Amino acid sequence: MKITDLNVREVSVPRIYETHVADPQNLQPDTDHTRSIYQIIELLTDEGPVGLGEISDISKRMQSPNPSEMRDLLAEAMKGTDISNWRATYARVAEALPNTFHPELRSLTLFGVEIALLDLVGKKYNVPLYELLGGRYHTHVDISWVAYLRGDIPLETELGALGEEVREKCAEGFRAFKLKVGEDHERDITRIHLFREIAGPEAYLKVDASGAWEIEEAIQKLKDVANAGANACETPISEASRAVANDNPDQINTRADEVAKSIARVRTAYPIAIIEHVADFDDCFLTALMRHQAVDIVNVIPSQSGGILRAGRLIQVAEAAGVPALLGSTIEMGPGTAAFVHLAIASKNLTVPSALISPGLLIADICKHPFQFKNGTLRPFDSPGLGVELDEGKMEKWQI
Numbered sequence: 001m002k003i004t005d006l007n008v009r010e011v012s013v014p015r016i017y018e019t020h021v022a023d024p025q026n027l028q029p030d031t032d033h034t035r036s037i038y039q040i041i042e043l044l045t046d047e048g049p050v051g052l053g054e055i056s057d058i059s060k061r062m063q064s065p066n067p068s069e070m071r072d073l074l075a076e077a078m079k080g081t082d083i084s085n086w087r088a089t090y091a092r093v094a095e096a097l098p099n100t101f102h103p104e105l106r107s108l109t110l111f112g113v114e115i116a117l118l119d120l121v122g123k124k125y126n127v128p129l130y131e132l133l134g135g136r137y138h139t140h141v142d143i144s145w146v147a148y149l150r151g152d153i154p155l156e157t158e159l160g161a162l163g164e165e166v167r168e169k170c171a172e173g174f175r176a177f178k179l180k181v182g183e184d185h186e187r188d189i190t191r192i193h194l195f196r197e198i199a200g201p202e203a204y205l206k207v208d209a210s211g212a213w214e215i216e217e218a219i220q221k222l223k224d225v226a227n228a229g230a231n232a233c234e235t236p237i238s239e240a241s242r243a244v245a246n247d248n249p250d251q252i253n254t255r256a257d258e259v260a261k262s263i264a265r266v267r268t269a270y271p272i273a274i275i276e277h278v279a280d281f282d283d284c285f286l287t288a289l290m291r292h293q294a295v296d297i298v299n300v301i302p303s304q305s306g307g308i309l310r311a312g313r314l315i316q317v318a319e320a321a322g323v324p325a326l327l328g329s330t331i332e333m334g335p336g337t338a339a340f341v342h343l344a345i346a347s348k349n350l351t352v353p354s355a356l357i358s359p360g361l362l363i364a365d366i367c368k369h370p371f372q373f374k375n376g377t378l379r380p381f382d383s384p385g386l387g388v389e390l391d392e393g394k395m396e397k398w399q400i
Contacts, residue, residue: 031060033151040390051118083124104246144355177205298314
């Protein structure tokens with residue numbers, strides 16, 4: 001089976017509300033919190049099957065090529081290549097991407113290319129993607145619903161909206177949640193107390209500071225959030241800020257040991273589980289976290305790792321060190337979500353609820369059979385490859 005041509009189409013889908021994360025240094029001022037933009041890849045073949053990929057959640061700051069330019073760039077590396085040697089095709093694309101590409105966009109593009117290629121491999125051999133990844137370890141993936149900051153609105157208004165959101169998700173069967181925090185500490189504590197009043201003592205709650213705090217500040221604030229009812233905290237300190245990780249990961253890669261030691265200092269200062277992202281950094285950061293026993297859980301976002309194979313390797317490295325993993329999200333459409341779910345159920349070490357909330361956070365999808373949550377879980381489609389198919393009517397509706 002050979003790739004004869006490809007298409008790249010761009011779509012944009014609104015979110016159910018304007019979502020915000022802590023960014024105290026205003027490092028990403030142009031981020032649109034109301035909607036997401038995607039480039040959908042279609043690999044055409046001489047035998048008929050089409051491979052679907054997705055460049056997920058593209059931000060203005062990434063300065064992405066337009067769909068036509070992206071199509072030409074990928075076509076030069078992929079047209080005429082054989083699926084039986086798909087790894088070489090992936091390598092050709094990686095080499096073809098300009099050095100000027102935004103670092104996160106590079107990873108997102110490689111992820112989109114890889115899952116499109118693997119979609120074709122699955123279709124060629126008539127097996128779902130999870131079989132190519134080693135087979136099932138789990139029947140489903142548990143989901144941690146994410147409640148975002150809502151920007152500069154009155155506290156009473158925010159608490160009303162948050163309360164309604166948590167009640168709704170508890171009624172739908174979610175028992176794990178993540179609250180974005182880091183902009184206003186007193187407000188954060190009030191939000192945590194409200195969550196506990198609604199969800200009860202048994203629900204799992206992690207807070208995500210997105211790297212908003214300095215070390216000593218984090219130690220004090222972690223005491224407060226733990227006492228208020230949080231079970232874990234993700235990315236507590238500014239040295240591993242998500243804004244820096246997205247736009248300038250080498251700033252952390254070149255200081256991996258130093259940053260890991262800082263996170264370890266926070267972890268040992270107060271008994272709350274610490275979670276850190278690892279996918280958008282070089283492998284040295286994960287190994288530094290393991291070496292310094294800096295984290296209790298690792299967060300792996302496959303689209304930021306350059307593909308699901310590397311994401312799977314990161315999960316396995318953490319497993320070797322006795323550290324469980326979860327999957328994070330950049331907010332994916334159907335093809336991206338499908339790839340994440342296949343990886344999740346094929347990963348033995350993925351034992352912490354994952355933040356794959358796109359099916360509920362976006363108001364629509366572009367696939368014929370969108371993912372739906374069932375009691376706070378997602379399950380893969382068992383059709384060959386990713387198991388999803390584009391809906392042309394939806395593509396036309398959301399295309400830009």
